Amino acid sequence: MIDPKLLRQAPDDVARNFARRGMDFDVQRYLELEEQRKTLQVETETLRNERNTSAKNIGKAKAKGEDIEPLLAAVKDLGDRLDNSESRFGAVQDELQSIELGLPNLLMDDVPVGDDESANVEIRTWGSPARFDFDAQDHIDLGAKLGMLDFDAAAKISGSRFAVMRGDLAHLQRALIQFMLDTHVSEHGYVEAYVPYLVQDHALLGTGQLPKFEEDLFKTTTETPFYLIPTAEVPLTNFARDVIFDADQLPLLFTAHTPCFRSEAGSYGQDTRGMIRQHQFEKVELVHLVAPEESEQALEVLTGHAEKILQMLELPYRVVTLCSGDVGFSAAKTYDLEVWLPGQQKYREISSCSNCTDFQARRMKARVRNADTGKPELIHTLNGSGVAAGRALIAVMENYQQAEGSIQIPSVLQPYMSGATEISRGS
RNA sequence: GGAGAGAUGGCUGAGUGGUCGAAAGCGCUCCCCUGCUAAGGGAGUAAGGGCUUAUACCCCUUCGAGGGUUCGAAUCCCUCUCUCUCCGCCA
Structure with a gap:
């Protein structure tokens, strides 16, 4: 929620801000x-x-x-x-x-104006797309030929938008997750967390998925309904619910690996092939709980942490600032990390890092006691993928593919793969 | 799943129909006193909201949550949630 006092006192300013999202208030x-x-x-x-x-x-x-x-x-x-x-x-x-x-967060002034993702602004690139002296395959063909990625089996069990992985490929995803968690904990100072995957409505109300986006969520039919988390942002950010922090307790940095569940209502026909858009995927999430004056800087830091993962994996990527029409409901500003996928010859989103300012904090009453005034004020919350493991797996497969269809294992992952250097059929 | 106990302010903990937003202690803040230290004395110390130029007054709400009884509820009644103990079951 935005500040109701601001809404009351300066509704036209608020309406102008919403208009940048293409929204009529x-x-x-x-x-x-x-x-x-x-x-x-x-x-x-x-x-x-x-x-x-x-x-x-x-x-x-x-x-x-x-x-x-x-x-x-x-x-x-x-x-x-x-x-x-x-x-x-x-x-x-x-x-x-x-x-x-139902009102989204106010956009920050430096968010570029635009209608949709085509107006997002690239602010930097890292690495350069690999050139292959053979025809690069996509992860679907690579996985199928390795005999390790099986959409038919998944369809039998659960239908479309699910994947089954076996052998070294399943292991490689686990290695990616371990590597990311270890890096964030030991090099970036995060506290690792284990969290519930089923949450109640108030938690989702706090982070902004409810009440507006219920159709994107899976919900149980139990007497007290649970929702399957669409991201670990939900439980991690709700750590701050109803808390008044002392000023010296902040910032708090949390990371967790969880599966994420999304109904993908309304995305019919998009990315139906392969593992890009699934009902269930693995992600390592980063959350910052910070004093309000720290959040702008914290977004840069958090984004840097996600970038570090791609750099260590030596995956080419670019950073874009989402334009006003593409920024999510709860965010005031968002950077997307897009990784190069040779199979699609495109950059595809692999991380989304947002400053939600006080929008979520107001919904969940997350506050910090101002050391000078002694008064509680709303904290700022930030979240970002650090990074999406399923998509990172795709990126590794496609970027590290060899002519004969095997996949080299990035050096930082080899310790997590019992020292193996490549994945090949039968390995 | 069965039986029992409980949930009050930053913490401990009193309070079974009115003068209770709530004793007392601890903690914290400020002041005084003592050469320092230790000890002591005094005052203050919840959150949210409304009105308002106002962080000044004043007012409203909140004693796990939601209903109810009443002129009036922390206190009585109902439902629910959570915590603890014991038994059962289970990874």
């Missing part, structure tokens, strides 16, 4: 509701005050042994008036809240 409608809210809130609280005051007087009178009948008669209809006022106030408040929960 009905200021007039909002202000009307807000006016009603104000009137009804004052009315309701005045009535409550009246009730409280008379209840106290009745109590005092009774203690003195006075006759309280006239006092009771005086408040006879107060209850009904209060009920009536409260229910009208509640209705307006609910409506306002549902509007506010």
Whole structure:
């Protein structure tokens, strides 16, 4: 949620910011509701005050042994008036809240304006796309020929958008995950976390997936429904729920490996081939919980941590700043890391690093006590993939492929692969 | 799954219908005192929201959550969640 006070005091500024996302915010409608809210809130609280005051007087009178009948008669209809006022106030408040929960974060000033991903701005590249003296294959063919990547088996078990891996390829994904976690913990200072993969609605409300994007999530049919996490950002960021940190406790850096589950509703026809877009994939996530004035710098640092993984794997990539139309709901600014995939001859997203400023913190009441004022204020939250393991596996397969279809193992992964240097059929 | 106990402010912990947003202690902040240290004295110390130019007053909400009874609920009733202990089962 954005700051309701800002929304109230400068709705036109807010609307202009939303317009950069291509979103039309009905200021007039909002202000009307807000006016009603104000009137009804004052009315309701005045009535409550009246009730409280008379209840106290009745109590005092009774203690003195006075006759309280006239006092009771005086408040006879107060209850009904209060009920009536409260229910009208509640209705307006609910409506306002549902509007506010549906509003995205405010974009930072330096986010480039554009409608969609074609307007994203490349800010740097690292490495250069490999040239092969043979026809480069994509991961699907490579995996099939190795006999280690099996979409038919996955389809039998679970349908489309699932993968089965066997042997060294399954091992290689595990190696990637281990390598990433180890690097973030020992070189970047993160605390490794193990977290629930099933979460309740309030956790998703806190990070912004709910209420607006329910159709993207898998949900259990149990009595208290659980959602399968679409990213470890959800449990990791919710560590800060309802907490008031001391200033010296921040920043907090967490990393976790989890599977991620996404319904991919609305992405029919996109990336249906291969392992790019799955209902279930593995990811190592990075989350920063920081003091508000630190978040801009923290985004650069966090992005650097994700980049470091690709550099160590020697995978060519580029960094793009997402344009206003492509920035996610909860983010104020986002850098995407796009890795080069020889099989597609394209850069494809492998990490997305966002500064969510106080947007998630406000939803989950995550605060820090300001050392100077002693007052609690909202923290800033950031998250990024460090990096998506499934896509990293694809990138390694395609970038490290050999003419005969085997795959070299990047040197940093060899210790995690019992010293093996390549994967080949039957290995 | 069965039986029992519990959930109060940063912490410990009192409080079974009114003057309780809540005793006391600890912690923390400020002041005083003592040459230093130790000890002592005093004052203050929850969060969110409304109104407001205002971090000033004033007001509202919150004692696990949600309902209910009542003029009035931390306190009584109902439902739920979580924690702890014992038994059973289980990785």
